[in-house]
Amino acid sequence: FEIERLAASPWTPIEHAQARSVADVLEAWVERREPAIDPDVAPATPPFDQSIDDHVARTLARGEAITLAVFSCDPVPTTRQAEALLTEARRVLRGGDDAGRLADGRLAFLLTQTTASQAPVVTRRLKAHLARGAAAAGIAIVDEAFATRMPGQDAGGGLLVEARPRGHA
Secondary structure, X not given: OOOOOOOOOOOOHXXXXXXXXXXXXXXXXXXXXXXXXXXXXXXXOOOOHHHHHHHHHHHHHOOOOEEEEEEEEEOOOOHHHHHHHHHHHHOOOOOOOEEEEOOOOOEEEEEEOOOOOOHHHHHXXXXXXXXXXXXXXXXXXXXXXXXXXXXXXXXXXXXXXHOOOHHHO
């Protein structure tokens, strides 16, 4: 995808981030291999994808590390099931953390103050917590991935693109 700007002035970092966010959403939509939304239940909120880059930028501006952990489920949870899993998972998250459902049905967690060395352990713990609730609903957590950004680290693309589970390459 390409995004063009008609203005003569150079792109600002915020405009780059906004353009990348739009491209990430479009690319995720194109690459989607399974139904993203339960046709019987309309989503209660917009997909979490749209707020990730803003959350990451705010966290980095405070000088904190941030990790995005993404989990794929089989079958893709309905909106009700996803909300129940997210509600349960939020009980173990810290105050600055955030969680939501991506447009393609995966579950995502923004974990502030979580460095690259901490991310594998934190992701495994979160997966174990999610798996208990998911199993009760007949859902399996089939894949996970994470990506971390440190303050001052070159963005090089959206965190969501970097945190693509192996099954969604």
